[in-house]
Amino acid sequence: AQSVAQPEDQVNVAEGNPLTVKCTYSVSGNPYLFWYVQYPNRGLQFLLKYITGDNLVKGSYGFEAEFNKSQTSFHLKKPSALVSDSALYFCAVRDIRLTGGGNKLTFGTGTQLKVEL
Amino acid sequence: DVKVTQSSRYLVKRTGEKVFLECVQDMDHENMFWYRQDPGLGLRLIYFSYDVKMKEKGDIPEGYSVSREKKERFSLILESASTNQTSMYLCASSLRPGGNLGYTFGSGTRLTVV
Structure with a gap:
């Protein structure tokens, strides 16, 4: 089974500051x-x-x-945040060993990023 | 520019109605997916299809069915709409095998069942 965790529902950061949105994953093999x-x-x-x-x-x-x-982990980063970066961010994983139809990705629950002036 | 097109952005339907959500892609992708998105729950897979006339259940298929008569079109059907099916519905497509290429998403259909 494959799974993704985004531990933060929301991340707040000031414009110009660096941002990090966290993601951890679990797969049996190697991940995409x-x-x-x-x-x-x-x-x-x-x-x-x-x-x-x-x-x-x-x-x-x-x-x-x-x-x-x-x-x-596969954390998302940006050196200097912009107000326009405010959005909902999703991490997704797929175990490269999985075969068969679908190539299904498993998504996290999402992290709302809010960048303020 | 390659596209996944969902026929409606906003839809309001009555309880008990049969509802059709349409999705068309112009990328000759083999795989197509239907997700619903709800706050705090992320994206949940309803059904997917990896070939014409092929379909497989996802994680939450109850109350839904799908149709894929042509490669470019994947329809989601709510047999008898209920208020708990009020949600954002997202269609996506990908190449097969293409596991490293990710998905291309449509803009979504926000369905309200009253």
């Missing part, structure tokens, strides 16, 4: 890991993914995430 962002009343948009290779992954809008295998 994803971050998505959702703006109000919209679908989810892809931010970045970790498949293999460098543990630091860079994505859209200045976001990056660090894969830590020993801690089974």
